[in-house]
Amino acid sequence: MLKYDLAVIGGGPAGMAAALKARECGVAKIIILERAETLGGILEQCIHTGFGLHYFGEELSGPEYAHRFIEQVEKTDIDVKVDTMVIDILPGNVVVATNNTDGLLEINATAIILAMGCRERPRGALDIPGSRASGIMTAGTAQKYVNIDGYMPGKKIVILGSGDIGLIMARRMTLEGAKVEMVCELMPYSGGLTRNIVQCLDDLGIPLKLSCTVIKTHGIERLEGVTIANVDEHRKPIPGTEQFVECDTLLLSVGLIPENELTRMAGIIIDPVTNGAIVDEYRQTSRPGVFACGNVLQVHDLVDYVTQESQIAGEGAAKYIQSKSKSRSRSGKCIHVKAQNGVRYVVPQNINCTTDGDVKIYFRVTDIFKNAKIVVTAGDKVLYSKKKKKLAPGEMESVPIKLEDIKKIDKQDIIVRVEA
Amino acid sequence: MKRELVCVSCPLGCPLSVELGENGDVLSVTGNTCPRGKKYAEDECTNPVRMLTSTVKVNGGKLPVVPVKTSAPIPKGKMFDCMKVINNEVVDAPIKIGDVIICNICDTGVDIIATNEV
Numbered sequence: 001m002l003k004y005d006l007a008v009i010g011g012g013p014a015g016m017a018a019a020l021k022a023r024e025c026g027v028a029k030i031i032i033l034e035r036a037e038t039l040g041g042i043l044e045q046c047i048h049t050g051f052g053l054h055y056f057g058e059e060l061s062g063p064e065y066a067h068r069f070i071e072q073v074e075k076t077d078i079d080v081k082v083d084t085m086v087i088d089i090l091p092g093n094v095v096v097a098t099n100n101t102d103g104l105l106e107i108n109a110t111a112i113i114l115a116m117g118c119r120e121r122p123r124g125a126l127d128i129p130g131s132r133a134s135g136i137m138t139a140g141t142a143q144k145y146v147n148i149d150g151y152m153p154g155k156k157i158v159i160l161g162s163g164d165i166g167l168i169m170a171r172r173m174t175l176e177g178a179k180v181e182m183v184c185e186l187m188p189y190s191g192g193l194t195r196n197i198v199q200c201l202d203d204l205g206i207p208l209k210l211s212c213t214v215i216k217t218h219g220i221e222r223l224e225g226v227t228i229a230n231v232d233e234h235r236k237p238i239p240g241t242e243q244f245v246e247c248d249t250l251l252l253s254v255g256l257i258p259e260n261e262l263t264r265m266a267g268i269i270i271d272p273v274t275n276g277a278i279v280d281e282y283r284q285t286s287r288p289g290v291f292a293c294g295n296v297l298q299v300h301d302l303v304d305y306v307t308q309e310s311q312i313a314g315e316g317a318a319k320y321i322q323s324k325s326k327s328r329s330r331s332g333k334c335i336h337v338k339a340q341n342g343v344r345y346v347v348p349q350n351i352n353c354t355t356d357g358d359v360k361i362y363f364r365v366t367d368i369f370k371n372a373k374i375v376v377t378a379g380d381k382v383l384y385s386k387k388k389k390k391l392a393p394g395e396m397e398s399v400p401i402k403l404e405d406i407k408k409i410d411k412q413d414i415i416v417r418v419e420a
Numbered sequence: 421m422k423r424e425l426v427c428v429s430c431p432l433g434c435p436l437s438v439e440l441g442e443n444g445d446v447l448s449v450t451g452n453t454c455p456r457g458k459k460y461a462e463d464e465c466t467n468p469v470r471m472l473t474s475t476v477k478v479n480g481g482k483l484p485v486v487p488v489k490t491s492a493p494i495p496k497g498k499m500f501d502c503m504k505v506i507n508n509e510v511v512d513a514p515i516k517i518g519d520v521i522i523c524n525i526c527d528t529g530v531d532i533i534a535t536n537e538v
Contacts, residue, residue, distance in 0.1 A: 049473055059471065067517055146475070150477065150483075
């Protein structure tokens with residue numbers, strides 16, 4: 001059995017930032033386990049620019065952003081195993097992995113950081129009637145075909161879902177000569193960034209149909225078209241609004257799901273809203289010594305925030321390893337952080353009473369709010385209050401909570417809510 | 421003439437209304453809530469530019485294509501002309517990040533540079 005201070009599962013932006021931060025904090029033996037052939041994660045296929053504006057103050061492409069971290073990892077003696085699939089986390093924080101050269105690997109680690117990212121919600125989750133014709137795929141799959149493998153998966157495209165990957169692919173496919181007929185969005189608003197709607201759809205004259213969905217696919221061998229329909233306020237198709245749209249390809253950009261199979265197998269408690277682990281302020285999960293960060297914890301809009309969150313987890317893991325008190329989060333009292341009116345979820349969900357610094361709480365709102373107030377309270381005390389011109393579910397928000405305020409809290413929960 | 425835009429300078433997405441003169445010069449901008457909105461509207465109406473990203477075919481590499489970007493934003497109207505040039509280009513591996521793949525594409529004064537290694 002191999003012995004490490006820290007095993008990081010996933011070599012994307014989250015895993016790399018967490019590993020590098022842990023190293024900076026003095027952790028000696030670190031290993032990153034990555035299932036793909038290279039480090040970098042999904043950034044490798046995100047060739048558009050817009051990454052790094054917050055973290056580097058520059059507008060980089062995905063591969064460039066990833067490369068900055070890959071270079072840093074290569075300069076250290078952090079061990080990296082690519083083409084390696086982690087299959088289990090055993091009691092005692094033993095990571096079981098497999099690859100073609102080592103066969104079955106067992107790694108005993110003092111701490112583990114979960115950084116497995118997320119995957120796209122597939123067609124099967126949507127229950128669209130129709131046969132299994134080719135030409136129906138997630139937007140991310142098409143992105144890999146075009147940007148990594150170098151071939152076009154279709155000529156006439158309909159995109160369902162206006163998430164950012166869908167919008168980015170609408171532009172990419174159009175630039176490569178395909179005709180993108182439309183983007184259909186079930187909700188009355190888009191989940192994507194305004195900038196992407198303007199630059200990926202408006203620029204190219206691609207219509208965005210809101211409150212509209214695909215209710216049937218046509219074609220047996222290859223997709224021949226889809227039937228779309230408008231939906232009512234309950235998101236149910238309105239009879240009589242059906243319309244046939246000819247296309248050979250349907251791209252799905254209908255949400256991302258944190259990849260938490262390992263987390264669940266390890267018996268770690270999952271938040272039913274984020275579909276990620278419940279964590280404390282250092283992103284430690286319900287299992288001592290196991291931390292989580294990046295899209296496996298909560299789906300982010302910007303990789304810059306993934307990097308920041310992963311650095312928190314890396315620092316937390318370093319503190320855990322150095323203290324070796326395997327009950328850090330257990331022995332101390334915990335303050336619960338809860339989402340209320342207008343707030344869908346919060347991360348972290350717990351703050352240790354013994355914490356050593358200010359804590360930033362990240363959250364998403366349930367709807368679009370205009371001129372509303374974000375209010376954070378503990379008992380009768382208001383810890384934070386700020387008016388915002390606009391709040392949208394597609395934009396992650398954060399509020400800072402001061403250490404001195406945390407120290408004064410006795411038993412009450414911290415409540416985050418929106419006041420109209 | 422009037423043009424309606426959505427500002428992309430920040431997540432607020434202010435709806436902008438731009439009054440244009442006969443020569444296409446900007447007479448007034450309304451709907452913006454900060455100076456950045458005014459600047460965005462003026463730039464969009466007089467000289468809209470975009471970063472262009474794509475891929476270029478590679479010979480002898482591990483992967484068949486390398487991702488590329490414009491070294492600076494190019495005029496929006498030249499995007500498809502630039503794509504034609506990019507799609508006709510073939511380069512030989514190895515390629516490093518920042519390598520110039522196409523010099524001064526479509527006389528824009530902007531280069532096409534590699535954004536990954538192959």
